[in-house]
Structure formats: C-alpha cells, structure tokens
Amino acid sequence: MSPTETDQICAVEGCERPMSYTFISTCTGHYRRYERALDEWMEDNDRTEAPTRVKNRILGEVYASGPLRRRLKPNARMCAEKGCKERAVKRGYCNPHYSRRYRDNTLPEVPRTP
Secondary structure: OOHHHHHOEOOOOOOOOEOOEOOOOEOHHHHHHHHHHHHHHHHHOOOOOOOHHHHHHHHHHHHHOOOOOOOOOOOOOEOOOOOOOOEOOEOOEOHHHHHHHHHHOOOOOOOOOO
16 A cells, blocks of 8 residues: 555545545445445345446445444443443443553452352
C-alpha cells in the first residue's frame, strides 16, 4: 500500500474506518453489507449475476446506510458502572472501569467457593 492509501477512509458518510476496498471506496464492514445485499437480490431473483444497475442501486443504499454500529450479543451484560453503556468484560465492568477499580483497589469482593 502506498502512504496515501492508508490515510483514506470509507466513503460512507460518518464512517471513520480505513478504506479496504478501493473499487467501491468502502471499509470491510460496508463491503460486507454490500455483498450481503447483492447475494439476497440474486437469491430472490434466481440470478447468478446482478446487472450493473442493480449493483449501483445497492451500492447507493450502502452509502446512504450511515456508519456501522458495534453489535452486542443479545445476552451481553453491560458494565455495572453507573452511566456506562459498554459491554462488561471482567467482573461486571468494562475494561476501563475494571482497570480503574483494580488500580484504586475498589473492586467488590467476590465470594470464594469452597
């Protein structure tokens, strides 16, 4: 990659991820969204190849879809710290809150099993 390619970001408005697919100017996540929509169209229409107009329409929908959001598992626990919306990783806290509590020695006691 040239130095200019590493500085380029995804063409989808609001997405700050690095561009991975230069032929459609998107990051990996938006490219996957494009591929998934294209596969669905071909399956619904019993086709093996989508016409260019369909590819362009789907690409336009991907560009208009906005930035990607981090998906959480349906049963993911959230951080126990009040006001935090991150996923809990260790002992009921997200990484930053766990690290802070560990550093300050303010982690709640965990009952030990005999």
